[in-house]
Amino acid sequence: MIINPVAGLGGRVGLKGSDGAEIQHQALELGGRSESFERTLQALRKLSQISDSLELFTYPGEMGEAAVREAGLNPVVLGAIQTGYTTPEDTVRAAEDMAARQVDLILFAGGDGTARNIYSAIGQSIPVLGIPAGVKMHSGVYAVNPEAAGQAIVQFLTNTLSETRETEVMDLDEEAYRQGRVSARLYGYMQVPANRKCIQNVKVRSQSESATLMGISQDVVNNMEPNRIYIIGPGTTTRSIMERLGLDNTLIGVDVVRNGELVASDASERRLWELIKDQPATVIVTAIGGQGHIFGRGNQQLSPRILKQLGRENIQIVATKDKLLAIPGKTLLVDTGDSQLNQSLSGFTKVVTGFMESTMCRVSA
Template sequence: MKKLGFIVNPVAGIGGKVGLKGSDGEAVLKKALDLGATFESGQKALITMKALRNVADQLDIYTWPGEMGENICTAAGLSATVIGNIDSGHTTPEDTIRAARSLRDLNLDIILFAGGDGTARNIMDAVGTAVTVLGIPTGCKIHSGVYALNPRNAGMLIAQYVRGKVRETREAEVMDIDEELFRQDIVQARLYGYLRIPNETKMVQNLKSGRGYSESTSVELLSNYIADTMEKDVLYIVGTGSTTAAVMKKLELPYTLLGVDLVCNRKVIASDCTEHEILEYLDQYDRAKIIVTVIGGQGYIFGRGNQQLSAEVIRRTGRENIMVAASKNKMLSLFGQKLYVDTGCEDVNRLLCGYMRVLVGYGESMVVPVTD
């Protein structure tokens, strides 16, 4: 029998769809709820735990009460020993640290946790590299290399670990960024430390990388192409990142580097939009297109830093109206790996899977496989 610890940060990712670019701090949580945000971390973690039902007879699961794990185990049909105590509805990072420390002291085989980079920091503060862990990606900021590609892959990897198919471990980087600067479109990431994870590279995401020196010409060409081919009366939903920002610069328009802007007829009609705002504008336009880029080093096009482009936004826009743009340098740095989507909706993930064209220059593209 393997002993598994399970921790959920229930507020992780709550600021994503409402454009707050993070979930750290009580003030941000309150603002997110005021903007209509909902708690989704537990629902994503449920996907992981359902994937463990086939190995339930080989698992002893230990978790924390309520929304920090117990409720998800119950919903997944898994038995678990519940320890600790929380003030339900008012959990904090300190609760995550307390939970991780208490599970560490039980001499578990592995701790599975759901959250983002802030949660990974809390886990690292509590256990260091003394315990093997794996992250379920449910946060806004997921730069660290300690997370599975998506919740389903987290469950598949744990199942392989339980069956003894993955035995080795390795240290992986925990990164975090300053959220206040992030909201000002300034990315200041630093290495916070390391966690020990299962050594399986196909189901674990890479550390997010920065831009390469030689990509500027490629970005210039592809931004020229997008600007030159924009259609009249079409709503363009422009995603986050420096590549999409280059398109806005080419149009001589103001932009939100780490937010989602809406453009029609070469004018900005809304800036730094929430999911709800994007859906409202989609009701007003007959045609819409999404412009997104690829996260360097990881290969994600949806589900990392652009949660405003939700499953519903993608569904209503249509797969055929998604424009993916990235420099040749960025694509080559992925060494032929697939691109990834993690929208939180398995139906939409499947809709996006298959081959997709990525614009890498002026009218020049690469056809790349996309998976979830």
């Protein structure tokens, strides 16, 4: 078990990632916090049923030991760290130390940068599984949510579903990402449990037709209500709505409009809360191509408190038919970090797919 304790630090505050000491410092100054500890706990609690037959290695303190012990498990602690100052090199060293013990699987919490670090240390020599805790998780090594990670581990280690498959390790250029350019790179492949239900696909970039996007944006704009706040989530599908309104768009951020005017650009979670806590509001989001997530991947500004304040009835989903057809099981996914909220968002919901066109899709935790 390896935790990247700074994973996801920049998500809520709109920094599009957490790579690098400067960005981490900036995120902390803005009030950002990592959720890797809590999300790891959610996964580890699933392991209690096999704890008697489990030998679990981890690194000290915030890199795993604290969460493992909080989950009621007794780890073998390896290595040493400088508390509060962990680095990617610590992650690499931890993976190498565990590989030297010939472990059956490495479970780690982080984002795409963490997956790259693990890959650089072990390649395909040991199966891995990621607990999604970062800002961007385009790689196919992550479970759909923390609980699914724990479930997949139990099935893998008890030979219920012990085969593996090869999947991609992807990462974005964060600096380009912050400037609105999506520049993804394939770094290699790792082995993960062959559990299609619990593990996400690699993200697929949208190839939507412009005419379809024009129809979606026209439908959404036609139905916008006066004096209501509209939070426009990231993505090329939602960008078409901003273009229809003639407003500047943050492709990989969250923008806010009201009465056809831009209220906030690239808003943080704190800014969103200030805007909606006393005002009627709707959030418009699209699904991640190839994965199906509508919350919990690249839009962490839409936090549990924001979504609870909005309510399920004020969540609008837009997507082309081609995108929906390419999602495994045609099921949209939610991974907000709040299990109760995930369940409340589950069920069938309307998705706008064109001008005066919609379809019903299942949303699942």
